[in-house]
Amino acid sequence: MxxxxxxxxxxxxxxxxxxxxxxxxxxxxxxxxxxxxxxxxxxxxxxxxxxxxxxxxxxxxxxxxxxxxxxHARELPDDAAPEPSDPAQPVGAALEDRDAALRIHRALHRLPDPYREVFWLRVYGELSFADIAGLFDKTESWARVTYHRARAKLREELT
Incomplete structure (x- = not known):
């Protein structure tokens, strides 16, 4: 150690x-x-x-x-304040990006657990399937299948 x-x-x-x-x-x-x-x-x-x-x-x-x-359940805000937009980016593009990001964010949060968490861990946490499996006390195959099902559910939600 x-x-x-x-x-x-x-x-x-x-x-x-x-x-x-x-x-x-x-x-x-x-x-x-x-x-x-x-x-x-x-x-x-x-x-x-x-x-x-x-x-x-x-x-x-x-x-x-x-x-x-x-x-901190009572202290955490329900809605985060929007981030300031990049002044070099046109306003229309910034709004489109925010709308698209919001759509994706909402779709992700509608995913049931464990799909949501496995997707976040893999994509944003950059964890391996083995590490994800370890966090859930499951097999690596379970982590892979859960991740791919989450992706399919997201695609379905966004189309």
Missing amino acids: EDFESLYTRYYRAVYAYLMTLCQDEHLAAELTQETFFKALKALDRFDGRCPVNVWLCRIAKNALIDAKRR
């Missing part, structure tokens, strides 16, 4: 990216990434190595996010 500083350096970006895929909030993802590594440091002696370190860290991160959502 690597020392903690090496683990932090090696996996910080992966844990942060994973949390970003789940919460879509840079500040919250950064805060929860720090919390994840703090919890991992406290639990390092209990890590048994039955799963890869990145999978273990992502499980801690996911639990940290669930805990944070429970703690």
